Each structure stands twice: as C-alpha cells, then as structure tokens.
Amino acid sequence: MSEHIAVSRALFDEVMVPNYAPSAVIPVRGKGSRVWDQQGNNYIDFAGGIAVNCLGHAHPALVSALKEQGEKIWHVSNIWTNEPALRLAKKLVDATFAEKVFLTNSGAEANEAALKLARRYSIEHFSEDKVEIIAFNQGFHGRTFFTVTAGGQSAYSDGFGPKPGAITHINYNDLAALEAAISDKTCAVLIEPLQGEGGVISAEPDFIKGVRALCDKHNALLIFDEVQTGVGRTGELYAYMGTEVVPDILTTAKALGGGFPIAAMLTTTKIAQSLKVGTHGSTYGGNALACAVAETAFDLVNTTAMLAGVKQKEQVFKAHLATLNEQFNLFADIRGKGLLIGAELTEQYHGKARDILVAAASAGLMILVAGPNVLRFAPALNITDEEIELGFARLTTAIAEVLK
Ligand SMILES: *Cc1c(COP(=O)(O)O)cnc(C)c1O
Numbered sequence: 001m002s003e004h005i006a007v008s009r010a011l012f013d014e015v016m017v018p019n020y021a022p023s024a025v026i027p028v029r030g031k032g033s034r035v036w037d038q039q040g041n042n043y044i045d046f047a048g049g050i051a052v053n054c055l056g057h058a059h060p061a062l063v064s065a066l067k068e069q070g071e072k073i074w075h076v077s078n079i080w081t082n083e084p085a086l087r088l089a090k091k092l093v094d095a096t097f098a099e100k101v102f103l104t105n106s107g108a109e110a111n112e113a114a115l116k117l118a119r120r121y122s123i124e125h126f127s128e129d130k131v132e133i134i135a136f137n138q139g140f141h142g143r144t145f146f147t148v149t150a151g152g153q154s155a156y157s158d159g160f161g162p163k164p165g166a167i168t169h170i171n172y173n174d175l176a177a178l179e180a181a182i183s184d185k186t187c188a189v190l191i192e193p194l195q196g197e198g199g200v201i202s203a204e205p206d207f208i209k210g211v212r213a214l215c216d217k218h219n220a221l222l223i224f225d226e227v228q229t230g231v232g233r234t235g236e237l238y239a240y241m242g243t244e245v246v247p248d249i250l251t252t253a254k255a256l257g258g259g260f261p262i263a264a265m266l267t268t269t270k271i272a273q274s275l276k277v278g279t280h281g282s283t284y285g286g287n288a289l290a291c292a293v294a295e296t297a298f299d300l301v302n303t304t305a306m307l308a309g310v311k312q313k314e315q316v317f318k319a320h321l322a323t324l325n326e327q328f329n330l331f332a333d334i335r336g337k338g339l340l341i342g343a344e345l346t347e348q349y350h351g352k353a354r355d356i357l358v359a360a361a362s363a364g365l366m367i368l369v370a371g372p373n374v375l376r377f378a379p380a381l382n383i384t385d386e387e388i389e390l391g392f393a394r395l396t397t398a399i400a401e402v403l404k
Contacts, residue, residue, distance in 0.1 A: 007026065007038075008038075009022070009024050023358070023361055025037040025038065025039070025041065025361070027043070029057075029058075030045070030053075030056070030057025030058055031056070031057055031058050032059075032380070032382075032383075032384070032387065033045045033057075033379055033380050033383040033384070033387040033391075034057070034387065035057065035366065041364065043361070043364050043365060043366050044365050044366070044387055044390050044394060045057070045366045045380065046366055046367045046368075046377045046378075046379045046383075046391050046395075047366040047367055047377075047378060047379070048255075048378045048379050048380050050228075050254065050378060051196070051233055051340065052254045053255075053258060053259045053380055054231055054232060054233070054255035054301055054380060054381045054382075055258045055297060055300055055301070055380060056380035056383065057380075059258065059297075059300075061296055062258050062259070062297060064296075065292050065293050066260070066289065066292070066293050068292070069084060069288060069289050069292035069293070070289060072288075073288050074287070074288055074289045075284070075287050075288060075289070076288065077283065078281060078282075078283075078286060082286065082288040082291070083288070084288050084289075084292040084295055085103055085288065087291070087295050088101075088264075088294050088295040088298065089101040089103065091295060091298050091299070091302075092252075092264060092266060093266075095237055095298075095302055096237070096238060096250070096266055097240075097246045097247070097250075097268075098266030098267055098268065099267070099268050099272070100266070100267055100269055100271075100272035101264050101265070101266055102264065102267075102272075102280070103262065103263070103264050103285045103286035104262075104263045104265070104282045104284075105261050105262060105263055105285060105287075105290075106142065106261060106263050107141075107142050107227035107251065107253035107254060107263055108141070108142020108143050108144045109142070109144070109282060109285075110227065110251035110253050110263040110264060110265045111141045111146075111147045111190070111225055111227070111251050111265075112142070112144050112146055113251075113275075113280060114188075114223045114225075114249045114265050114267075115146055115147070115188065115223070116146075116275075116280060117249065117265070117271065117272075117274055117275055117280075118133070118187050118223060118249065119131050119133075119187055119188075120274040120275065121221065121271050121274040122188070122219075123187075125274075126184075126187075126219060130184065130185050130186070130187050130219075131166050131185070132166045132167075132168065132183070132185045132186045133150060133166060133168070133188050133190060134167075134168050134169075134170060134178065134181055134182060134186055134188070134189045135150045135152060135168070135169055135189075135190045135191070136152050136171070136190075136191055136192075136198075137152040137153075137170065137172060138152045138153065138195055138197075138198030138199065138201075139151055139152040139169075139172070139190070139191070139192055139195060139198060139225075140152075140153070140192070140195070140196065140198060141190065141225055143156070145157070145160065145163070145164060146164045149164050149167055150167055152169050168181055172191075172195060172198070172201060172203070173201075173203060173204050173207045174207075175206075175211070175214075178210070178211060178214055182214050182215075182217075182218050182220060184219070186215075186218050186220040187220060188223050188249075189215055189220055189221075189223065190223045190225060191203070191208075191211065191223070191224060191225065192224070192226075192229065193208065193226065193229055193239040193240055194229050194234065194239055194336070194337055194340060196229070196340060196376075196378075197228075197370055197371075198370065198371070199370045199371050200335055200336045200340060200341065200370050200374060200376055201342075202335065202336070205244070208243050208245050209243075209245055211245070212245040212246075215248075221248040221249055221271065222245070222247045222248050223247060223248065223249040223250070223251070224238075224240050224247035224250045224251070225251050226238050226239055226250050226251060226252050227251055227252060227253040227254050227263070228254055228340065228378075229337075229340060230250075230252035230254070230255060230256065231252060231254070231256050231297070231298070231301050232255065232301040232306060232307055232310055232381050233255060233310070233338055233339060233340050233378070233381070234310070234337040234339075234340060235307055235308075235310040235311040235314060235337065235338035236307065237301070237302055237307065238252070239337070242337070248267060248268065248271055249265060249266065250265070250266045251263065251264070251265050251266075252264050252265075252266065255297070255301070255381075256294050256297070257290055257293050257294045257297060258294070258296075258297035259293075260289070260290050261290060262287070262290040262291065262294045301381060306381060306382070309381065309382070310339050313339055313379075313381075313383065313388065314336075314337070314338050314339060314341065316385065317388065318334055318341065320392040321341070321343050322334060323392075324392070324395065324396060324399065327396070328399055328400075329346070330345055330348075330349050330399065330403065331343045331344060331345065331346065332345065332346045332347070336377075339377070339378060339379055339381055339383075340376075340377075340378055341377040341378075342370055342374045342375065342376050342377075343374065343375040343377075344373055344374045345373045345374070345375070349373075349403075350372065350373045351372045351373065352372075352373075352402060353369040353370075353371070353373055353374055354369055354372065355402050356369075356375060356398060356399060356402050359398035359401045359402045360394065360395055360398040362398070362401075363394040363395070363397040363398040363401070364394050365391050365394040365395055365398065379391075
C-alpha cells in the first residue's frame with residue numbers, strides 16, 4: 001500500500017498539471033448528500049460532482065452493484081460484449097426514442113461520436129459537402145478538440161492551433177439566426193435542451209420546435225446534448241421528454257453512472273447504420289464494471305416516484321432561493337428545471353459567484369457556478385429535505401459573509 005505518502009492540497013501543485021485550481025480541502029468520504037474532508041469537516045453537497053452523483057455518495061445499491069460485478073469480470077474489450085453493457089443498452093432503448101446505443105466513457109466522447117456519426121451519415125446519404133455543424137454560443141460539449149470547437153466559448157478552444165472546420169455558432173433561443181444559418185449543407189444542429197455551463201438557460205418551447213422543423217426541412221440531424229440534463233436531472237428521464245421534440249441523436253453521461261465514468265450516444269437504427277464495423281470505437285466503452293453500476297443507477301432513477309420527487313424538490317429549492325433573495329436582494333433571476341437550478345446575481349454583484357462558492361465551502365456547503373454571475377445547484381436527485389434545509393442555512397451564512 002502507498003498510504004505513507006502524505007497527501008495534502010499542496011501536493012496538487014507539486015505533481016498535477018495546473019489545468020485545475022481545486023479548493024483548499026480534500027474530500028475523503030461521502031454518504032447521501034453529505035461529504036467529509038480530511039480534517040473531518042462536513043459539507044452538504046449541492047454540487048453533486050457537477051450533476052454526476054444522481055443518487056448521492058455511497059448509495060448502498062450502487063456499492064453492491066460495484067462489488068458484485070467487481071468479483072465477476074471488469075473488462076473484456078470490444079472484441080467481446082458483456083452482460084451489463086447489453087442490459088444497460090436494452091434499458092436505454094426501452095426508455096427512450098432510441099433503437100441503438102454506443103457506449104463510451106465521457107460526455108465529450110459521446111458528443112465526439114455523435115458529430116462523427118452525423119458527418120458520416122450525411123456524406124453517405126446526401127453529399128460529400130453536407131458536413132456543416134451548427135451549434136450555439138455559450139454552449140458546452142466537452143474538451144476534445146472537435147467538441148470544444150463545437151462549444152460556444154472560443155476562449156476554451158483558442159490557442160491549440162488549427163481547429164476542426166465547418167462549425168458555426170449562433171445565439172441560443174434565436175430561431176431567426178438558425179433559419180439564416182442552416183442550409184442543405186448542414187449535417188447537424190448540436191444543442192443542449194437546457195444550457196448548463198452556459199448559465200442554466202432553458203430553450204424556449206417554440207424555439208426548440210422550430211429547430212426540429214428547420215432540421216427536418218434541410219435533412220439535418222438534431223443532436224441533443226443531454227450530458228448534463230439527462231438521467232432525471234430536469235424531472236424528466238431525459239429533458240427532451242418535457243419538450244414536444246424528439247432528437248435524432250442524444251448524448252448522455254454525467255449522471256449515467258451515478259459517479260462511475262460512463263457515457264452513451266443514443267440514436268435510431270437507420271442513423272446508426274453509418275457507424276459500420278471498424279468506423280469508430282473506444283477501448284473502455286461498455287466496460288462491464290461501469291455498465292453494472294450504470295444499469296443499477298438507471299433503474300433507481302427511472303421511476304415515477306424519483307422523477308416526481310425531483311420536480312417537488314425543484315419547488316423547495318426555488319422557494320429557499322426566493323427567501324434568500326428577500327433577505328439579501330442579490331438575485332436578478334432564479335431559473336432552471338428540476339434539480340438543475342441557476343440563480344443569476346444582480347448587476348451589483350456581478351463577478352461574485354466564485355466568492356460565494358468559496359464562502360459556501362467555508363460554511364460547509366458545496367455549490368457550483370455557471371460563469372461569473374450565476375450560482376448553480378445540481379444536487380443528488382434523492383437529496384433529503386433535511387439536507388436541503390441545512391444547506392440553505394449554510395448558504396445564508398456564506399452570502400452574509402460575502403456581502404458584509
Ligand atoms: C459536462 C458536459 C460535457 C462534457 O462531459 P465530459 O464528461 O466532461 O467530457 C458535455 N456536454 C455537456 C452539456 C456537459 O454538461
């Protein structure tokens with residue numbers, strides 16, 4: 001064992017690539033929506049590992065699934081298939097529009113697969129020059145070079161040399177802009193049904209219907225990036241189910257494994273045919289251990305009670321935020337769907353979101369931000385009322401500290 005290595009936050013700066021700036025404490029244990037750090041301080045978790053830990057920490061059913069599969073077989077590569085992968089894919093197909101599933105490891109990889117599939121499908125069925133992708137400003141799709149270029153923040157994709165081409169960005173919720181940009185050369189429109197990283201912004205119902213109609217008109221595939229909104233997050237199993245629109249391709253990751261890395265791309269049989277044997281792949285994709293945990297998480301989330309609970313807790317969260325706002329008058333907007341909630345700071349407090357995140361951590365609460373002006377909350381879907389109460393008491397302390 002290597003426990004003789006003294007582990008502290010300082011070691012991060014010594015041995016890790018500096019692309020992250022983690023907070024000063026190191027979490028070591030979690031249970032439900034509570035987390036403990038090395039010093040034994042406890043936290044209420046309103047962050048959920050960025051919308052990942054849909055069932056909180058150390059959920060007994062997920063722990064058993066992991067242990068049980070861990071005793072059987074972990075990994076066989078895609079030269080073979082495995083039972084948990086097939087069961088998970090069957091569950092995803094039964095619960096959604098999809099007929100075919102591609103399993104992979106992260107949101108970016110699921111989106112990478114979706115974009116490659118859209119390109120190949122369009123070239124195969126239409127023409128060599130039907131390769132243009134339309135995506136949205138402030139959108140986020142991952143950090144591979146293709147997906148980060150599809151994302152709507154050039155700050156993330158600049159500085160790495162020549163970018164993948166034929167990607168256009170327009171404003172979210174601007175149907176006229178899409179109408180102007182789309183053409184018969186468009187192979188896909190890539191969109192989050194609710195922009196998460198971009199500030200917790202919902203697509204307007206008429207906009208999303210218009211996007212579907214324009215895609216149909218131009219034979220462009222509609223890709224829903226549900227990496228953050230999927231697996232119960234919005235109170236629907238997938239956010240598209242709360243719209244009147246069905247995508248052609250959907251990507252899901254974050255909450256899919258309840259904390260174990262896994263992702264999937266879902267599509268129809270017809271579209272899937274364009275990824276023939278050998279055209280795409282992933283060593284870890286469909287890893288048995290990951291799939292065993294994910295199929296268990298999926299069963300627990302995909303129940304009427306769990307999804308109704310998310311909608312009910314949304315109201316509790318928003319009521320608490322409204323109360324905070326009565327006290328401090330610091331939010332210009334409280335928004336989001338299900339347990340993906342954003343609170344935008346008033347102009348007076350612009351730029352202060354991170355200060356509040358840091359103060360919250362000191363007060364024993366994990367929260368998220370979405371840009372410099374929005375507090376973001378993405379707790380476990382099964383967070384208890386007691387945990388919510390305690391979390392908001394701590395948030396009140398933190399905000400009082402920042403505003404004083
Ligand atoms: C987090 C996120 C991604 C990227 O997922 P990774 O697992 O970090 O690659 C892609 N799209 C959306 C909408 C996300 O929120």
